[in-house]
Amino acid sequence: MTTKSSGFSLIELIVVVAIIGILSAVGTTFYGSYTQSAKKTSAKNIMQQIALGQTEYLSSYGTYYYTETGGAECTPSAGGGNGATSNDIETNLFSGGDIITSEARFDMCVETAAGGGYIIKASNGSTNITLDHTGTWGEY
Numbered sequence: 236m237t238t239k240s241s242g243f244s245l246i247e248l249i250v251v252v253a254i255i256g257i258l259s260a261v262g263t264t265f266y267g268s269y270t271q272s273a274k275k276t277s278a279k280n281i282m283q284q285i286a287l288g289q290t291e292y293l294s295s296y297g298t299y300y301y302t303e304t305g306g307a308e309c310t311p312s313a314g315g316g317n318g319a320t321s322n323d324i325e326t327n328l329f330s331g332g333d334i335i336t337s338e339a340r341f342d343m344c345v346e347t348a349a350g351g352g353y354i355i356k357a358s359n360g361s362t363n364i365t366l367d368h369t370g371t372w373g374e375y
Contacts, residue, residue: 286368288334
């Protein structure tokens with residue numbers, strides 16, 4: 236005599252829930268690294284825009300713009316993209332335009348470099364990126 240069962244057994248349901256849990260854990264991990272990478276790329280694009288703004292500023296004023304005067308090293312102000320040094324850059328290089336977006340979560344500053352150039356620094360607290368006047372990228 237054969238019996239026909241309808242539905243799933245408890246073991247089958249537990250296996251399905253475990254598989255869904257594993258897939259969601261892996262997906263969450265990859266998504267987190269994907270968003271961090273996207274924010275870093277966005278910060279690099281903003282830094283390239285600042286470098287273009289520096290070229291315009293040099294043409295207009297005969298010197299580069301710096302957030303720190305007297306050759307001091309700059310530290311990006313904490314503010315998730317809205318720090319004081321980021322706002323200064325937007326005001327002085329982009330006439331107040333919202334270039335350094337808070338979505339990227341990076342704050343930026345500009346300091347003097349050897350030879351009369353500049354170094355753009357970006358930081359979000361855990362990742363620090365630099366771009367100098369020669370186009371050389373750095374991470375520290």
